[in-house]
Amino acid sequence: EVKLVESGGGLVQPGRSLKLSCAASGFNFNDYWMGWVRQAPGKGLEWIGEINKDSSTINYAPSLKDKFTISRDNAQNTLYLQMSKLGSEDTAIYYCARLSPPGLMDVWGQGASVTVSS
Amino acid sequence: DIVLTQSPALAVSLGQRATMSCWASQSVSISRYNLMHWYQQKPGQQPKLLIYRASNLASGIPARFSGSGSGTDFILTINPVQADDIATYYCQQTRESPWTFGGGTKVELK
Numbered sequence: 001e002v003k004l005v006e007s008g009g010g011l012v013q014p015g016r017s018l019k020l021s022c023a024a025s026g027f028n029f030n031d032y033w034m035g036w037v038r039q040a041p042g043k044g045l046e047w048i049g050e051i052n053k054d055s056s057t058i059n060y061a062p063s064l065k066d067k068f069t070i071s072r073d074n075a076q077n078t079l080y081l082q083m084s085k086l087g088s089e090d091t092a093i094y095y096c097a098r099l100s101p102p103g104l105m106d107v108w109g110q111g112a113s114v115t116v117s118s
Numbered sequence: 119d120i121v122l123t124q125s126p127a128l129a130v131s132l133g134q135r136a137t138m139s140c141w142a143s144q145s146v147s148i149s150r151y152n153l154m155h156w157y158q159q160k161p162g163q164q165p166k167l168l169i170y171r172a173s174n175l176a177s178g179i180p181a182r183f184s185g186s187g188s189g190t191d192f193i194l195t196i197n198p199v200q201a202d203d204i205a206t207y208y209c210q211q212t213r214e215s216p217w218t219f220g221g222g223t224k225v226e227l228k
Binding site: 037044045046047059060061062095101102103104105106107108109110111 | 153155157159163164165166167170176177208210212215216217218219220221222
């Protein structure tokens with residue numbers, strides 16, 4: 001079964017950092033671009049960014065590129081999202097997704113909830 | 119950025135046809151490829167790919183879903199609507215980065 005499982009979410013204070021993980025299984029992780037999308041409470045979907053198979057290309061939404069860093073560990077079949085200087089506007093569910101081809105999200109994780117509050 | 123506009127809500131009757139639109143601020147087509155995709159999101163769940171490149175059904179998606187369109191105007195049709203189809207539907211373009219989503223159309227029962 002193709003599966004993506006996010007972890008690392010939770011409550012974080014404003015200004016702090018947080019790192020999310022996305023564990024992939026059921027497919028050859030090395031063969032796919034991967035990406036992140038978030039959804040604020042009651043709102044629509046917002047593309048965060050994506051990373052290619054060997055991490056040589058990483059694209060970000062321009063409004064988020066200074067705050068988020070995407071990386072991956074192919075040996076561990078894991079995708080990461082490092083988030084810094086978090087504010088209340090970053091409160092959201094964060095989804096990882098398999099991309100096939102770049103941009104097209106054919107498999108989604110169940111999401112990790114991040115709440116930024118003091 | 120390419121802006122995608124969707125109507126916020128659509129009221130439908132079970133067994134009837136539902137049609138929703140997505141308008142792009144500029145063309146999302148390249149040659150014969152229409153780089154518009156549709157996702158379904160049920161309450162409390164992650165989104166799921168329904169239609170890719172405007173008219174291609176994703177794996178496991180029932181044939182009552184169909185998509186059409188090109189350029190700037192795209193349509194998602196559900197025919198006939200079933201109770202399980204009550205959800206929010208998002209369009210997304212991959213013609214030009216940053217990839218963008220429409221605001222979503224929430225399909226509700228009449």
